[in-house]
Amino acid sequence: MLSLPSYIAGAAVVTDRWIDVFNPWNGEAVGRVAAIGNDQLHAAIEAHRAAHEPLTRYERGRILNEVRGLLEARREELARLITSESGLCLRETRYEVGRACDVFAFAAMEALRDDGQTFSCDISPTGKARKIFTLREPLSLVAAITPFNHPLNQVAHKLAPAVAAGAPVILKPSEKTPLSAVRLVELLYEAGLPGWMLSCIHGDLDVVTRPMIRDERVDLVTFTGSARVGKEIASTAGYKKTCLELGGHSPLIVLDDADLDLAARLACEGCFRNSGQRCTAVRRVMVQEGVVEEFTKRFLALAKTYLCGDPTSEAVLVGTVIDEAAAVGLEQAVQDAVNRGAKLLLGGQRRGAQLQPTVLADVPRDSTLGTCECFGPIAPIFAVRDLDDAIEYSNATPYGLSSGIVTRNLDLAIRAVKGIKAGTVNVNEIPGYRLELSPFGGVKDSGLGIKEGVIEAMKFMTTVKTFSLPW
CATH class of the missing domain: 3.40.605.10 (Aldehyde Dehydrogenase; Chain A, domain 1)
Structure with a gap:
């Protein structure tokens, strides 16, 4: 020691x-x-x-x-x-x-x-x-x-x-x-x-x-x-x-023209890297209604490959959160979403300070996961009507640190850059992408x-x- x-x-x-x-x-x-x-x-x-x-x-x-x-x-x-x-x-x-x-x-x-x-x-x-x-x-x-x-x-x-x-x-x-x-x-x-x-x-x-x-x-x-x-x-x-x-409550917006395999990979990396303990982690996966079912299928298949266990094992991709109290709080946030009607698709189980990578669908926007920064490997999926709905919901929390959008349409990407009130908007990349040299910071409570x-x-x-x- x-x-x-x-x-x-x-x-x-x-x-x-x-x-x-x-x-x-x-x-x-x-x-x-x-x-x-x-x-x-x-x-x-x-x-x-x-x-x-x-x-x-x-x-x-x-x-x-x-x-x-x-x-x-x-x-x-x-x-x-x-x-x-x-x-x-x-x-x-x-x-x-x-x-x-x-x-x-x-x-x-x-x-x-x-x-x-x-x-x-x-x-x-x-x-x-x-x-x-x-x-x-x-x-x-x-x-x-x-x-x-x-x-x-x-x-x-x-x-x-x-x-x-x-x-x-x-x-x-x-x-x-x-x-x-x-x-x-x-x-x-x-x-x-x-x-x-x-x-x-x-x-x-x-x-x-x-x-x-x-x-x-x-x-x-x-x-x-x-x-x-x-x-x-x-x-x-x-x-x-x-x-x-x-802190942050970063959205990843997936539009109906997106490369869904890319979107699934970005969602996994954004939600589960560093055990979800990044201020820039994806806290809300916002998917346009027309592709939410297909996106969820691809995302869930990839999320299942994120092995959770002993952090010293070379095969493990998700270790623990910082302590058991933090994991208990995450577990409670997941249960709150389920109690409000969300569907638990993957994970949700806790062992000490470790919470398995967790995916939920049909998450209510007024749930704890929808309104608060929950610092762990949780991926709540929210259906959005269109880009305007996504931008409005992106801006609906007190935070404004980072965000991401997955789309093939440059005009829509630029609208997101201009409309989202956050320090960073990344196109076809996770919200947390940065260089150690480039400017980084947020607005509002971020x-x-x-x-x-x-x-x-x-x-x-x-x-x-x-x-x-x-x-």
Whole structure:
């Protein structure tokens, strides 16, 4: 069993208070992390706010590239660690390490890019013989709070842009999956990142997390997680920048001209990958009435191939959700739909923290599955009359993160892009498709419209300074 420290500005700190981490598949203790107190939080903030010689662009790029190489070299070790603390199957955790490698590779590229602007002042009748220039300066301190569902890649999306921008960061990973986060922090130190650039802390909500969010010495709080917690952070943070990447209730719209084999594959991948624990997962499969029967037949046949079981088995495609309590809540949501008239076509059975891939037809729109984000491998199918009906229902929930549409008609695809109120609309692809470099974020209860992705995160972790010179 791993016993890992908190890190305060590069120094390992072990206390007599531990947070235990359990394997959701078998309930075994797989590790623990040392919890700090408020005094140590204060010491971390002071260490990061102290004056330091900034890293050059070359140094930041070199460190980020080195981390990418270290991740590649330890891909299998890290994948198995993520599986042990999250219950995700090895297919998902190996894929996650690969995504994290992309994050660091792209951040290394962007660290070298000078994104300053130049403006000639003689373009105005009253202009002078001057030029105006811009440059970006890093924030003094970023607080990053990450969720359990992508315990390595979500951390990478906070830390790599911060390093690329030159902004010191205090990381507070999820207490349910902190082990892989600590290992990533150790790789950053190994690659040569100075301690004053990064801390990784664990501790109680009222002792560590809320005081860090409120502290006026923190310039930015970046958080990925639920809408409920995100709104609490927004009200707690006070006068500072916040980047809130929150929940979703993403639709996959299947029109009557769609390639139904493609639609079935996208629905399976969108609903069941990562045990359905993605904020961009497909939560509502909306199928036009004329093809709903044929789509359901093809979808059901493919869904039956998504083997559920021991996440360490190479054949398994769906592991557990994060804990038994989460699985119980999913089970209740399925039962609510059945009680309201939905037909259970596949799955629905729970074993501990594992819920089998579940498919339901004729799901009422006012059911829990139709209105709420249910974070698990569930595929509720809703019949829609036409694209207008689908767009209206897509927009009917408080969320607006991602969406997808399957159609051969470009005009209809463009109507969906324009009509769906969400941060992403993907055509003939799952709602969650993205590059680690491209902008990503939602509206409404899915976030404040501020984007993640390496480039956008770097922008938000810096401020623009303008200066002018005679020319």
